[in-house]
Amino acid sequence: MTTETHTTEQAGAQQLDETAEILIIGAGFAGLGMGAQLRRAGREDFLIIERAGEVGGTWRDNTYPGAACDVPSHLYSFSFAMNPDWSGFYTPGPEIQNYLLNVTEQEGLRPHLRLNANMDEAKWDEQAERWIVRTSRGTYTGRYLITGTGHLADPSLPDIPGLADFEGDIFHSARWNHDVDLTGKRVAVVGTGASAIQVVPEMAEIASELTVFQRTPAWVIPRIVKPYSAATRRKFARDAESMQRERDDIFWFAESAYAQRRAVPAALAEVTANALGNLERAVPDPELRAKLTPSYMPGCKRVLSSNAYYPTFNRENVTLEASALTRVEGTTAYGADGVGYEVDAIVLCTGFEAAQPPFAEAIFDGEGVSLANHWSTGMSAFDSTAVSGFPNLFAINGPNTSLGHNSIVYIIESQVQYILEALDRADAEGLRTLVPARPAEEEYVAKIQERAATSVWLMDGGCNSWYVDPRSGNLTLIWPDYAYDFRARNGHFTGAGFLSRGADGTVRPLTEQQPKAEATLI
Numbered sequence: 386m387t388t389e390t391h392t393t394e395q396a397g398a399q400q401l402d403e404t405a406e407i408l409i410i411g412a413g414f415a416g417l418g419m420g421a422q423l424r425r426a427g428r429e430d431f432l433i434i435e436r437a438g439e440v441g442g443t444w445r446d447n448t449y450p451g452a453a454c455d456v457p458s459h460l461y462s463f464s465f466a467m468n469p470d471w472s473g474f475y476t477p478g479p480e481i482q483n484y485l486l487n488v489t490e491q492e493g494l495r496p497h498l499r500l501n502a503n504m505d506e507a508k509w510d511e512q513a514e515r516w517i518v519r520t521s522r523g524t525y526t527g528r529y530l531i532t533g534t535g536h537l538a539d540p541s542l543p544d545i546p547g548l549a550d551f552e553g554d555i556f557h558s559a560r561w562n563h564d565v566d567l568t569g570k571r572v573a574v575v576g577t578g579a580s581a582i583q584v585v586p587e588m589a590e591i592a593s594e595l596t597v598f599q600r601t602p603a604w605v606i607p608r609i610v611k612p613y614s615a616a617t618r619r620k621f622a623r624d625a626e627s628m629q630r631e632r633d634d635i636f637w638f639a640e641s642a643y644a645q646r647r648a649v650p651a652a653l654a655e656v657t658a659n660a661l662g663n664l665e666r667a668v669p670d671p672e673l674r675a676k677l678t679p680s681y682m683p684g685c686k687r688v689l690s691s692n693a694y695y696p697t698f699n700r701e702n703v704t705l706e707a708s709a710l711t712r713v714e715g716t717t718a719y720g721a722d723g724v725g726y727e728v729d730a731i732v733l734c735t736g737f738e739a740a741q742p743p744f745a746e747a748i749f750d751g752e753g754v755s756l757a758n759h760w761s762t763g764m765s766a767f768d769s770t771a772v773s774g775f776p777n778l779f780a781i782n783g784p785n786t787s788l789g790h791n792s793i794v795y796i797i798e799s800q801v802q803y804i805l806e807a808l809d810r811a812d813a814e815g816l817r818t819l820v821p822a823r824p825a826e827e828e829y830v831a832k833i834q835e836r837a838a839t840s841v842w843l844m845d846g847g848c849n850s851w852y853v854d855p856r857s858g859n860l861t862l863i864w865p866d867y868a869y870d871f872r873a874r875n876g877h878f879t880g881a882g883f884l885s886r887g888a889d890g891t892v893r894p895l896t897e898q899q900p901k902a903e904a905t906l907i
């Protein structure tokens with residue numbers, strides 16, 4: 386890494402301009418996982434550029450009461466940094482954030498971090514064959530750009546008349562305002578997705594009145610409660626194989642749920658019965674139950690797990706408004722059915738800019754075309770990782786990588802291995818650039834859409850979910866298959882489908898090579 390110091394004219398603040406072989410954007414699971422494996426492969430010439438003041442991504446930003454993961458801890462963690470100390474089967478958010486802080490130290494990533502550096506613009510310089518990344522902290526130049534900017538990093542704020550002029554406290558769940566004490570207040574929670582079902586029971590405990598605005602009910606199954614005793618944690622620490630077995634069991638159990646996403650009737654019936662049973666046991670009032678019962682196939686939106694969510698609606702201080710928030714006047718929040726509620730605070734659990742991620746607006750190819758423009762009908766990438774027209778760019782946890790049934794960390798690690806192999810190949814053959822051919826990308830994407838057509842996300846009877854791009858109707862967020870299938874298909878870089886510019890400057894199709902090593906399965 387080379388560093389040059391200069392002073393900006395506007396701010397008078399000291400800025401650092403640096404050059405590194407590899408620039409990673411984002412310090413969540415994706416960016417940290419990539420950085421850790423680069424170091425383990427003996428590559429030190431990289432920077433991790435992060436807009437916030439600390440690592441962690443999702444788990445740094447989502448500090449709302451009740452924040453927790455719905456993928457079991459021993460799988461929602463890196464295979465190379467397993468943690469015997471998880472407190473239970475599922476982990477609260479702060480524990481995961483703590484884990485990521487530990488991984489950062491253990492893997493020696495601190496010196497590579499450039500915090501408080503928002504990527505404002507990343508441009509491919511065709512002449513220099515370098516990425517020039519302009520940030521709020523300085524300009525970084527690199528041969529490779531790897532995005533780890535997340536799907537759920539930028540809160541989506543609804544455009545509701547009067548909301549901006551609301552006279553009380555208002556914030557998004559991912560930007561919780563801890564200065565506001567909601568105890569004894571009249572609180573509205575807007576939305577009933579993954580964050581809301583964790584926030585709602587917590588708010589019900591402290592608010593004098595809680596109104597939940599529900600546009601679409603969620604399918605909610607019971608949550609497994611299984612704390613790990615001190616003895617079990619000691620066993621995991623002493624006997625790594627026992628911890629690996631726990632991880633393997635969780636993985637295959639999760640994989641078995643994929644049948645639901647393929648709408649296999651028996652599997653759908655099972656999850657439906659499980660969720661309806663959860664609802665029936667918790668809510669005796671049939672009218673309330675009807676309002677909480679979804680009309681779309683389970684899995685089309687994320688199937689959620691909670692033992693606390695449904696019972697909350699039996700409380701005297703909780704009202705379910707079974708319609709969307711449509712307007713705010715002064716301190717009155719109105720549902721689509723015209724009913725108004727006096728509130729002191731509004732908590733927006735309204736999701737994230739997932740289908741059209743803001744980071745894509747900041748990335749430009751050699752001709753000045755933005756990635757957002759390239760993705761004007763929906764995100765797409767070859768092997769879910771590289772994008773035609775954008776040389777030496779790799780996206781981790783980008784298009785068609787999310788899972789509804791298993792751990793994203795598994796997908797992230799598969800992509801990290803793919804990228805490492807691509808870098809090795811380029812080094813071994815003296816390749817200056819790597820970029821997928823457009824027909825290869827189109828064919829890959831067409832196959833994904835074909836597969837998705839018979840999944841719960843796109844079948845009739847589905848729902849409006851953020852996994853689907855509203856402009857094309859394509860499934861752009863989710864990988865519509867088993868997680869192990871992702872790794873089998875995309876866990877190695879073979880060169881197939883890629884164009885490369887060699888040392889002599891000629892662009893040629895890359896020859897396909899068999900992977901040198903088998904990827905570990907889990």
Ligand SMILES: Cc1cc2nc3c(=O)[nH]c(=O)nc-3n(C[C@H](O)[C@H](O)[C@H](O)COP(=O)(O)OP(=O)(O)OC[C@H]3O[C@@H](n4cnc5c(N)ncnc54)[C@H](O)[C@@H]3O)c2cc1C
Nearest residue numbers: 411413414415436442443454455503504534535537538782
């Ligand atoms: C509330 C919540 C709960 C979740 N629960 C689960 C769960 O239970 N199970 C599950 O599998 N997944 C869950 N997820 C999804 C979660 O995002 C992923 O599991 C995982 O954390 C993604 O890691 P990542 O590194 O890809 O992205 P993130 O963790 O989102 O990290 C992206 C990083 O990139 C940075 N960044 C973005 N844009 C820029 C820019 N322009 N310049 C510089 N830095 C930038 C961000 O600040 C952030 O630090 C949840 C997400 C949310 C929001």
